[in-house]
Amino acid sequence: MAEHAPRRCCLGWDFSTQQVKVVAVDAELNVFYEESVHFDRDLPEFGTQGGVHVHKDGLTVTSPVLMWVQQHGSIYWKAGAQQALTSLSPDLRLHQQLQDCFSISDCPVWMDSSTTAQCRQLEAAVGGAQALSCLTGSRAYERFTGNQIAKIYQQNPEAYSHTERISLVSSFAASLFLGSYSPIDYSDGSGMNLLQIQDKVWSQACLGACAPHLEEKLSPPVPSCSVVGAISSYYVQRYGFPPGCKVVAFTGDNPASLAGMRLEEGDIAVSLGTSDTLFLWLQEPMPALEGHIFCNPVDSQHYMALLCFKNGSLMREKIRNESVSRSWSDFSKALQSTEMGNGGNLGFYFDVMEITPEIIGRHRFNTENHKVAAFPGDVEVRALIEGQFMAKRIHAEGLGYRVMSKTKILATGGASHNREILQVLADVFDAPVYVIDTANSACVGSAYRAFHGLAGGTDVPFSEVVKLAPNPRLAATPSPGASQVYEALLPQYAKLEQRILSQTRGPPE
Numbered sequence: 318m319a320e321h322a323p324r325r326c327c328l329g330w331d332f333s334t335q336q337v338k339v340v341a342v343d344a345e346l347n348v349f350y351e352e353s354v355h356f357d358r359d360l361p362e363f364g365t366q367g368g369v370h371v372h373k374d375g376l377t378v379t380s381p382v383l384m385w386v387q388q389h390g391s392i393y394w395k396a397g398a399q400q401a402l403t404s405l406s407p408d409l410r411l412h413q414q415l416q417d418c419f420s421i422s423d424c425p426v427w428m429d430s431s432t433t434a435q436c437r438q439l440e441a442a443v444g445g446a447q448a449l450s451c452l453t454g455s456r457a458y459e460r461f462t463g464n465q466i467a468k469i470y471q472q473n474p475e476a477y478s479h480t481e482r483i484s485l486v487s488s489f490a491a492s493l494f495l496g497s498y499s500p501i502d503y504s505d506g507s508g509m510n511l512l513q514i515q516d517k518v519w520s521q522a523c524l525g526a527c528a529p530h531l532e533e534k535l536s537p538p539v540p541s542c543s544v545v546g547a548i549s550s551y552y553v554q555r556y557g558f559p560p561g562c563k564v565v566a567f568t569g570d571n572p573a574s575l576a577g578m579r580l581e582e583g584d585i586a587v588s589l590g591t592s593d594t595l596f597l598w599l600q601e602p603m604p605a606l607e608g609h610i611f612c613n614p615v616d617s618q619h620y621m622a623l624l625c626f627k628n629g630s631l632m633r634e635k636i637r638n639e640s641v642s643r644s645w646s647d648f649s650k651a652l653q654s655t656e657m658g659n660g661g662n663l664g665f666y667f668d669v670m671e672i673t674p675e676i677i678g679r680h681r682f683n684t685e686n687h688k689v690a691a692f693p694g695d696v697e698v699r700a701l702i703e704g705q706f707m708a709k710r711i712h713a714e715g716l717g718y719r720v721m722s723k724t725k726i727l728a729t730g731g732a733s734h735n736r737e738i739l740q741v742l743a744d745v746f747d748a749p750v751y752v753i754d755t756a757n758s759a760c761v762g763s764a765y766r767a768f769h770g771l772a773g774g775t776d777v778p779f780s781e782v783v784k785l786a787p788n789p790r791l792a793a794t795p796s797p798g799a800s801q802v803y804e805a806l807l808p809q810y811a812k813l814e815q816r817i818l819s820q821t822r823g824p825p826e
Contacts, residue, residue: 334427336368365384374431379425382421383412383422390424393424394419439457447605450604450606461510488500499564499567500539501539503538504541511535512612547561565766570759574758575596578596579765587730589729589738590732594626598620601717607712608715628669629730629732633701636648636697641694648735649735665813666704674712708810709745710807711810725789726742726748727750727751728752728753743794747799750791750793751790
């Protein structure tokens with residue numbers, strides 16, 4: 318049999334909570350191989366459930382570093398570990414050679430919520446939550462790495478003092494391939510409460526508030542499209558990687574998904590799942606107390622923002638069950654039979670405490686802005702869907718997002734299969750909606766980013782590098798007159814939201 322010349326390809330890796338996944342993408346941007354290792358199933362010796370260890374307090378959540386995984390997590394390399402990394406023997410497996418390299422063997426992950434005290438300390442040190450958000454893109458969050466480091470320093474100062482380098486999971490994974498410490502990239506570094514997102518350097522005030530000598534343990538961050546070095550000889554000798562293989566900086570799962578969905582300036586991605594998530598491409602961010610702003614992984618001059626809404630598909634299913642006898646086709650008919658703007662009837666539906674805004678309960682208002690106890694079934698359906706999308710637009714604009722003439726909306730997730738729901742989305746945002754298959758968006762986005770890095774990164778537009786990738790499919794365009802209807806309704810909805818907030822929070826103390 319004649320041997321085929323090896324395909325030129327990039328590998329995209331996704332180190333997620335429950336598994337590690339890889340895809341291979343060829344020069345025409347076709348995915349031709351994928352594989353995954355599921356931690357609970359394939360590595361039972363680590364004793365994880367859902368990829369993690371939940372501790373007795375119910376707040377502390379960690380993962381064994383030797384199995385390592387997460388998007389938000391931190392790794393503490395013991396003094397001398399760099400030496401072990403650079404002198405790996407191709408005759409031995411990685412975990413055998415690295416088992417003594419970590420000052421902490423079980424590390425905090427993104428599900429950990431045990432650092433509230435450290436969050437308050439960090440905000441106080443820089444002048445409050447809004448000041449921290451302006452500096453780092455987010456107010457203090459328990460899962461963010463700066464607060465996790467602060468807790469480790471406070472509770473385990475000896476382990477901290479024996480640590481020579483702190484990595485994120487992204488830069489840790491890149492370090493394994495490099496055979497030396499990889500720097501943290503700007504995008505994933507934005508999820509630490511430590512990076513000044515405007516000038517892309519560590520904030521001295523934040524570092525000082527978290528732990529001593531932290532800057533030298535992190536080393537300077539780099540643009541997300543940086544080629545950080547050539548593959549370690551360990552992989553060349555043990556697995557047959559070509560010696561010229563380059564490693565492009567690894568990043569977090571959300572920035573990688575933005576790359577995988579090929580967002581461009583002015584675009585918005587809406588994931589309509591159990592919870593709803595918005596990814597935004599921003600030129601000039603306006604950091605707020607809600608949402609997160611990160612450095613953009615494919616354009617170092619711009620930013621991306623992330624907003625999460627807990628009451629997503631489960632709320633849509635509840636209203637479907639209550640209002641249209643559990644039928645999605647009747648749900649669609651209700652949206653078709655009611656007019657844009659719903660005759661001025663507006664609703665807020667939060668059966669669990671919402672993140673953005675912090676409201677719980679169901680609140681319905683008629684066209685005179687008076688609270689009412691119930692709507693007819695079809696009005697209820699439209700009030701829910703219009704309300705969900707108006708809230709998304711209002712909060713996106715609160716972070717600096719603006720609909721542009723070239724804006725497109727990329728919809729994914731379960732509800733993106735419902736054409737009538739997508740029509741409301743197009744109408745509320747006054748922009749065309751496309752659907753895209755993003756089953757592996759973080760993985761594929763990582764491979765796209767590798768091609769971008771190899772093509773010259775900051776000097777070459779990302780859109781040029783991925784122009785051969787499959788195009789999303791147009792699903793809905795705004796109805797005539799939609800912009801006038803919602804331009805009048807959006808401010809009204811925002812005012813009602815503020816009214817509910819002030820009533821549920823009570824008078825200021």
